[in-house]
Amino acid sequence: MSWRGLLDGLDVRLGWREARARAAAELARPQPARAGWGVALGGAALGVLGLEALSGLVLAAHYRASPESAHASVAAIRDTVPLGWLWLSVHAWGTHALVALALLQAAKVFISGAHKRPRELTWVAGALVLFAVLGLAVTGHLLPWTNEAFWSTSVRLGHVESAPLAGPAAARLLRGGDDVGAATLSRFYILHVAVLPALLAALLALHLRLVRRLGLAPGVPADEEAARGHAACSEGGAAWLPQLALRAAAGAAVAVAALLTVAALHPPGPAAAAGGPTPAGLRPEWFFLALFQFLKLAPARVAGLPGESVAQLVPLLAVAAFALLPFLDRSPARRLSARKLSLAVVAACVFAWGALTVLGAVSDRELRLFGKTRAFDTYGRPR
Ligand code: HEM
Numbered sequence: 001m002s003w004r005g006l007l008d009g010l011d012v013r014l015g016w017r018e019a020r021a022r023a024a025a026e027l028a029r030p031q032p033a034r035a036g037w038g039v040a041l042g043g044a045a046l047g048v049l050g051l052e053a054l055s056g057l058v059l060a061a062h063y064r065a066s067p068e069s070a071h072a073s074v075a076a077i078r079d080t081v082p083l084g085w086l087w088l089s090v091h092a093w094g095t096h097a098l099v100a101l102a103l104l105q106a107a108k109v110f111i112s113g114a115h116k117r118p119r120e121l122t123w124v125a126g127a128l129v130l131f132a133v134l135g136l137a138v139t140g141h142l143l144p145w146t147n148e149a150f151w152s153t154s155v156r157l158g159h160v161e162s163a164p165l166a167g168p169a170a171a172r173l174l175r176g177g178d179d180v181g182a183a184t185l186s187r188f189y190i191l192h193v194a195v196l197p198a199l200l201a202a203l204l205a206l207h208l209r210l211v212r213r214l215g216l217a218p219g220v221p222a223d224e225e226a227a228r229g230h231a232a233c234s235e236g237g238a239a240w241l242p243q244l245a246l247r248a249a250a251g252a253a254v255a256v257a258a259l260l261t262v263a264a265l266h267p268p269g270p271a272a273a274a275g276g277p278t279p280a281g282l283r284p285e286w287f288f289l290a291l292f293q294f295l296k297l298a299p300a301r302v303a304g305l306p307g308e309s310v311a312q313l314v315p316l317l318a319v320a321a322f323a324l325l326p327f328l329d330r331s332p333a334r335r336l337s338a339r340k341l342s343l344a345v346v347a348a349c350v351f352a353w354g355a356l357t358v359l360g361a362v363s364d365r366e367l368r369l370f371g372k373t374r375a376f377d378t379y380g381r382p383r
Contacts (some may be wrong), residue, residue, distance in 0.1 A: 116329070151282055178273045291315050298310070
């Protein structure tokens with residue numbers, strides 16, 4: 001059978017030519033003139049995600065998921081696999097970059113009002129992508145089986161255990177027993193290399209499908225856009241192909257180059273294997289510091305209930321509000337000057353998050369600040 005015959009046969013069965021023509025028409029539709037270079041941020045996040053997937057594949061080929069060999073296999077990747085130290089470093093730094101880029105993406109979208117009707121589900125899918133990335137960060141942290149990772153995972157699962165309702169069952173399921181051990185490591189490994197990547201890929205495909213179908217948000221009020229129909233919302237700017245796709249690719253290239261540079265200059269050093277005492281000053285990654293500090297502030301009991309369980313409702317509600325923001329922030333206005341209330345509420349939340357992050361970073365620590373050594377207590381207050 002000729003090549004053409006093969007493609008015709010597949011087309012009869014799959015209808016791929018029609019699907020391709022539809023995608024090409026969507027990509028050729030002019031996007032709003034204001035789209036500009038903003039798309040470079042989404043492109044940067046995609047680029048970093050691609051590098052995370054690639055480095056993850058290389059690491060998975062050499063990693064052994066058991067308490068006896070996990071730590072040694074990571075040491076072997078760093079010391080004996082060609083460029084293994086760089087892949088390890090890229091994968092570790094990439095997590096921080098990806099979370100930061102996803103948060104910046106959410107901030108950009110909120111500021112431009114692009115989460116409003118009809119793009120509510122694009123936002124929800126984006127938020128779920130971010131949650132999947134955070135899940136990958138938590139599960140991946142345990143895999144090198146270092147003493148620090150062992151104890152931070154024990155603390156994290158302790159928090160899960162005290163969560164209201166399904167907390168104890170979820171903690172048992174994740175831990176695979178009463179303590180962090182071999183079962184926890186294999187469960188986290190499966191989540192990290194199979195379950196969460198599959199979920200992330202599906203959510204990202206949905207996110208990008210919605211971006212392509214609805215087009216980028218124009219600078220018109222959401223009501224007017226809805227009345228015109230999403231397909232007619234273009235305002236005569238550049239099309240996805242080739243202009244905006246090239247800008248997104250430029251964003252990806254800059255992000256990948258920056259990540260490679262940082263990873264090459266600051267590779268993580270060796271760390272002690274699990275089995276030692278709880279390390280002093282244990283604290284999570286910067287993106288969980290606010291949560292860590294907030295839970296520390298919880299009183300022992302609230303209205304006769306365990307304080308931490310009650311306190312956990314606040315971050316749970318905050319996370320739900322973030323994911324469902326377009327359904328809470330419903331005014332059709334897109335311009336920031338016409339959205340003072342939602343801007344004030346979001347700014348207050350961002351301030352609280354930032355303040356808790358700073359307190360979480362300095363609490364229970366001695367730091368040299370402005371030429372003086374200062375000690376901070378558990379609540380982040382100078383002693
Ligand atoms: C790894 C995470 C993410 C990736 C790879 C990603 C990727 C993209 C890409 C490539 C675009 C189109 C270009 C652009 O506007 O930048 C886009 C648009 C969009 N993203 Fe994301 N995104 C991510 C996270 C998020 C998050 C966390 C949110 C919000 C919670 C979000 C909400 C949106 C929305 C609403 C749009 C449409 C913007 C418009 O119409 O102007 N994304 N995303």
